[in-house]
Amino acid sequence: MDEIWIYIFLIVAGFGSGFIDSVVGGGGVISTPALLSIGLPPQIALGTNKLASSMGSLTSTLTFLRSGKVNLRLTAKLFPLSFTGSACGVFLVHFLPSQLLRPLILILLVAVTIYTLLRKKWGAASHFRGLTGKTCMWFLPLVLAIGFYDGFLGAGTGSFLIFSFLMLGFDFIHSAGNAKVLNFGSNIAALITFAALGYVNYRMGAIMAAALIAGSWCGAKVAIKSGSSYVRILFLAVTTLLIGKNIVDYLTWLTR
Numbered sequence: 001m002d003e004i005w006i007y008i009f010l011i012v013a014g015f016g017s018g019f020i021d022s023v024v025g026g027g028g029v030i031s032t033p034a035l036l037s038i039g040l041p042p043q044i045a046l047g048t049n050k051l052a053s054s055m056g057s058l059t060s061t062l063t064f065l066r067s068g069k070v071n072l073r074l075t076a077k078l079f080p081l082s083f084t085g086s087a088c089g090v091f092l093v094h095f096l097p098s099q100l101l102r103p104l105i106l107i108l109l110v111a112v113t114i115y116t117l118l119r120k121k122w123g124a125a126s127h128f129r130g131l132t133g134k135t136c137m138w139f140l141p142l143v144l145a146i147g148f149y150d151g152f153l154g155a156g157t158g159s160f161l162i163f164s165f166l167m168l169g170f171d172f173i174h175s176a177g178n179a180k181v182l183n184f185g186s187n188i189a190a191l192i193t194f195a196a197l198g199y200v201n202y203r204m205g206a207i208m209a210a211a212l213i214a215g216s217w218c219g220a221k222v223a224i225k226s227g228s229s230y231v232r233i234l235f236l237a238v239t240t241l242l243i244g245k246n247i248v249d250y251l252t253w254l255t256r
């Protein structure tokens with residue numbers, strides 16, 4: 001592939017990834033395979049993707065913040081958990097094969113999708129009244145675990161974060177806004193760690209980041225304008241896509 005076509009390919013993939021990722025996460029399903037397809041080694045593809053996705057998640061985070069769709073007091077407290085978990089996850093990439101987690105992730109994605117489908121009015125309105133001691137016991141470790149997962153594997157992080165905020169009583173649009181703040185935390189932590197390990201191609205990452213920023217801005221604007229029902233539909237579509245991808249990846253690993 002000629003260099004100019006590689007850049008065009010990365011721009012198109014980056015925009016599509018940013019658009020989806022800004023709303024419900026899952027943009028890595030597009031951007032990471034795109035980087036792998038141009039010949040980057042897996043670790044460098046993951047690190048380069050984090051450079052691009054960090055810029056995209058920052059853009060969508062700022063867009064949601066300006067629209068008032070983020071609980072800033074809550075997300076500010078949770079941000080360090082997402083950041084720390086992600087950094088730990090990146091370090092474990094060196095020691096554990098990601099395939100060990102794939103069956104668990106597949107089961108969780110299926111459960112999330114079925115639960116959301118069955119609860120048709122879930123996330124239509126916000127009922128969050130604050131964290132209690134009881135919710136802290138399960139929610140804080142969950143945020144840390146999702147941050148860890150983002151550093152280790154990544155695909156579906158946004159979906160898991162949105163689902164977590166829905167469980168707290170937020171509507172879909174506020175869940176998406178809150179999720180983007182924490183997703184930015186896990187992305188930037190992973191980027192710093194990957195960069196320290198030398199796993200970032202800055203030229204490719206910068207090209208994809210520019211496209212991701214544009215896609216993230218457009219996606220967040222559409223989500224805010226269209227409301228919770230649109231986010232719910234996209235959430236179900238992306239989690240279904242993630243389920244299919246994880247099935248293919250797991251079957252490929254089993255047949256090696």
